[in-house]
Amino acid sequence: MRKLSLKLGIIFFVTLFSIETFMMFFLHASLANSRVEEELISLQARGNSHRTILERNFDKETLSHVVLMESEASTDVVIINNEGDVLASSQSQLNIDAYIKSLNTPVPYMGRTLEGNWEEEAFIATISPINKGQTTIGYVLMLQNTDSIHMLMERLNRHFFMVGMISCLVTMFIIIILSRKLAKPLIQMKVATLKMSKGDFTVTLAPSSNDELGDLSKAIQLLADDLQHVKQDRKEFLSSIAHELRTPLTFIKGYTDILYKRNLTEADKKKYLGIIIEETNRLSRLIKDLFDLAKLDENSFVIEKERLDMKEFFTNIEAKLSPAFQEKQINLSIQCEERFTLMADSLRLDQVIINLLDNALKYCTAGDSVVVSVRCINKAIQITIEDTGKGISKKDLPYIFDRLYRVDKSRSRALGGSGLGLAIVKELVHAHGGEIAVRSEENNGTTFELTFRGVENDENIVTNR
Known part of the structure; x- marks a missing residue:
């Protein structure tokens, strides 16, 4: 019972077996009842046919003729008068006392069933009234031995048993195949997860289906x-x-x-x-x-936001970095169109901007320029840092935010970079709910774009003063 395929197989088998058993019993009962109903209808039709003949000629010769007709058939006929006396019978040993006692109620002209319980009684029986004018002068009782019905039901039971056995075998075969097919990918996933739990992530799972x-x-x-x-x-x-x-x-x-x-x-x-x-x-x-x-x-980095005046913020940045840019003869220009305010952590935003400007300073030479622009676009503040330096190659551009990745590996120590600066910049920008993007062409400079949008009701909301 530990195997999933066995459990699934048992569940499917019990379910399908229950459905099949119910359907078999229902079908068996329906066929049996239909067959008995057909026999009763046929019996009633024969009785009505005899009744029609007797209504024309109700004499001994006609009675004998009717009895003679049924003596060669598998059915029996009994003709009685309206007082219950037997006038003629195809079999002298028939006991019809119980049927005669049930004649207390009126019998419709098309007749009715006297006995339909084929399982417990020896006969099934119908009755048809013989009328002359408006008066009932007698009755035709038609009887059929239930042995033939029991034999029919035995044959039907054998057939149903054979069909049931074949259905069970086919069902078991199909369930075994389906349960194994269903359990196989689950077993593969179990093996894969066990390997992963041991630190081996080199697993390959072929997609089994589209479900x-x-x-x-x-x-x-x-x-x-x-x-x-x-x-x-x-x-x-x-x-x-x-x-x-x-x-x-x-x-x-x-x-x-x-x-x-x-x-x-x-x-x-x-x-x-x-x-x-x-x-x-x-x-x-x-x-x-x-x-x-x-x-x-670890999400334990605390961002303490406050309302920052962008004009004042970048004026302080310019004051701190201008000497370094002037020393290398690189033109630094900061353009802030209006006095925007932004909810941000001043120390961390300062770290982001200085890191990006420090990179521009390292990869620019005398005569190059660095332009920092601050704009409001669609209720978001966009900070752009654009330089005319050496740029970044296409093969390096997708990886510059990876940790410890250096664009210029041969001069990395001379430039003083550890390869962590841009990774930290990206994380800090995301911690503020912002986005960072980069465009660059080798020998044509690099552009970093920082966009800060409102992500909560009272945070990162761009306002004008």
Whole structure:
């Protein structure tokens, strides 16, 4: 009983067997009743036929003729007068006393059934009145032995038994096939989920059908593929993190050993201490980014929204970053059409904008320009950061928001990136209920678009002052 196919088979068999049994009994009873009804109708017709003859000539010769006709048939006839006396009978040993006693009620001219209980009685019987004028002068009783009906029913029972056995065997065969076919994909799904529970996500489930089982199979396959992808991403992520941590730690350890073991000049000490400080800061930023991502993944990252004046917000951004842009001779322009306000976390939005502008600063050269524009489009604030820098290739563009993905891998350390900045930017924008999109062409610059729409009654609502 532990196998699903066996349980399904038993349920189907019991259900179908019950239905078939009910139908068989119903059909058997209907056929039996129909057959007896036919016999009674035939018996009544013969009695009415004899009655018609006797109404024309009600004499001994006619009575003898009627009796003679039935003596060679499988039925019997008894003719009585209106007082119940037997005038003629095709069989002298017939006991019709019980039938005569039932003549207390009037008999219709077309006759009626005297006895129809073929299962318990020896005969079935009908009666037809013999009238002369408006007076009933006698009755014709037609009787038929129920042995023939019982024999017919026995043959019918044998046929039904054979049909029932064949139906059961065919039903069992079909149920076994169907239950196994139904249980097979479920068993495959069970094996697949057991493998997944052990950490093996390399499962393959062929879609079995276009029904709910097929949908379940596709859902499990999709889950396995996603988990396999997550497992692979986690493996690559941990490998990249190990590499990112190892590099600054190697620098710090190496230059610390030099400072500890050698007698160096003050200039060399300052140089090596500068490198140690730079790598320590790099390590600190990397760890901070990792903590931020961990909080975002756990939904424990707190976004404390307040109403921000966009004009004032970007004026402060410009004041902080203008010196760095001027030093590299890159033109920074911020355009805010009106004094928009937005419900957002000022520190986190500041982190997003500075990260994007820092990327623009790294990938632009002297003479390039970076334009930040703030507009209201369809009751949503759209922040666009557009630069004329080196751009991003088509093959890299789909992956720039992936964690630890670097566009320029050969110069990544020189540029100081960890590959986590854009991943954090994307998560922070989504945490505000916003969207981020990017367009870029190699050697033609890059454009980031941030859109913040209202997602709740009192949040992210764009207003004008």
